[in-house]
Amino acid sequence: MALSQEQYRESGLKLTPQRMAILAYLEGNILHPSAEDVFRAVRRRFPTMSFATVYNTLEMLKKRGKVVELTGDPDKKRFDPNIRPHHHLICTGCRKIVDLKTEFNLTLKAADQAGFQIMGNHIEFTGLCPDCQRKR
Amino acid sequence: MALSQEQYRESGLKLTPQRMAILAYLEGNILHPSAEDVFRAVRRRFPTMSFATVYNTLEMLKKRGKVVELTGDPDKKRFDPNIRPHHHLICTGCRKIVDLKTEFNLTLKAADQAGFQIMGNHIEFTGLCPDCQRKR
DNA sequence: TATCACATTAGAATTGTTCTTGTCAAGATA
DNA sequence: TATCTTGACAAGAACAATTCTAATGTGATA
Ligand SMILES: [Mn+2]
Ligand SMILES: [Mn+2]
Ligand SMILES: [Zn+2]
Ligand SMILES: [Zn+2]
Numbered sequence: 210m211a212l213s214q215e216q217y218r219e220s221g222l223k224l225t226p227q228r229m230a231i232l233a234y235l236e237g238n239i240l241h242p243s244a245e246d247v248f249r250a251v252r253r254r255f256p257t258m259s260f261a262t263v264y265n266t267l268e269m270l271k272k273r274g275k276v277v278e279l280t281g282d283p284d285k286k287r288f289d290p291n292i293r294p295h296h297h298l299i300c301t302g303c304r305k306i307v308d309l310k311t312e313f314n315l316t317l318k319a320a321d322q323a324g325f326q327i328m329g330n331h332i333e334f335t336g337l338c339p340d341c342q343r344k345r
Numbered sequence: 346m347a348l349s350q351e352q353y354r355e356s357g358l359k360l361t362p363q364r365m366a367i368l369a370y371l372e373g374n375i376l377h378p379s380a381e382d383v384f385r386a387v388r389r390r391f392p393t394m395s396f397a398t399v400y401n402t403l404e405m406l407k408k409r410g411k412v413v414e415l416t417g418d419p420d421k422k423r424f425d426p427n428i429r430p431h432h433h434l435i436c437t438g439c440r441k442i443v444d445l446k447t448e449f450n451l452t453l454k455a456a457d458q459a460g461f462q463i464m465g466n467h468i469e470f471t472g473l474c475p476d477c478q479r480k481r
Numbered sequence: 482t483a484t485c486a487c488a489t490t491a492g493a494a495t496t497g498t499t500c501t502t503g504t505c506a507a508g509a510t511a
Numbered sequence: 512t513a514t515c516t517t518g519a520c521a522a523g524a525a526c527a528a529t530t531c532t533a534a535t536g537t538g539a540t541a
Contacts, residue, residue, distance in 0.1 A: 225488065225489080227488085227489075228488085257489095257490075257491095258489090258490090259489070259490050259491060259492090260491095261489085261490075261491075261492085262488080262489060262490070265488085265489085266488095
């Protein structure tokens with residue numbers, strides 16, 4: 210996320226304890242947690258935390274570009290505090306999502322773009338993670 | 346889908362009128378419809394068709410590899426009767442999904458695979474479709 | 482202090498998807 | 512033909528994920 214509390218406050222947002230807890234959980238988190246994951250983790254310290262607050266906060270962070278929403282998991286939204294463009298490995302067994310450092314140079318000929326104005330790209334490599342390989 | 350009614354029957358399935366309607370709608374469809382899209386289209390000819398039947402049929406087709414489920418739309422599942430591996434253009438404005446003919450040779454060094462057994466890959470190019478460009 | 486702008490909470494509402502149950506029809510079997 | 516078996520169907524309930532709403536709280540500012 211590369212977002213210090215100071216930067217956060219400077220961007221005109223209030224830094225509440227609940228938000229701090231959500232930020233702290235997200236900061237450097239490489240597990241691509243779902244909203245539920247965030248909720249479960251943060252609730253430990255804030256038992257009154259509402260699920261809606263988590264969604265609201267994630268939505269707000271997404272709008273401000275502090276978090277990216279991933280689509281690789283068909284069951285729930287997953288969030289990535291690492292906003293630098295990068296690709297992912299996705300386990301079709303347990304839905305684990307792992308960052309990929311490899312970069313690819315993907316360019317499309319204008320003729321192939323169907324008139325789209327391309328803004329970015331994302332590669333999902335699918336397969337079985339070590340854990341799931343063992344289980345089969 | 347490349348799935349004739351004959352092949353379908355041969356694979357041990359009953360070919361009911363409802364299923365035929367769903368198949369007919371999917372056959373050659375390049376719009377990557379959601380379950381709801383399928384339901385709305387098929388309901389015109391079968392007003393008593395249940396949403397659950399659409400889900401059941403799509404699920405069954407997915408299990409048999411006759412249809413692929415896409416994850417690019419965060420709001421709903423989208424289905425692709427074109428099961429040949431290919432990539433997509435996705436409009437972030439209207440969620441339109443367009444097939445990409447371009448092929449890419451994507452290989453990962455073993456060191457980058459985090460122990461995953463890679464089964465496939467899928468690229469999503471995101472951007473704005475011509476319609477949505479005009480609207481902004 | 483009074484006021485404002487947001488955040489927060491809790492729960493309701495909505496949406497998307499899956500499950501359950503009773504019913505039915507086609508094909509197989511006797 | 513009569514019966515059996517299998518699986519599809521319809522309808523709605525149930526469930527899960529997400530969004531919305533309304534009431535309340537809190538910090539910043541005038
Ligand atoms: Mn990531
Ligand atoms: Mn496609
Ligand atoms: Zn796994
Ligand atoms: Zn568009």
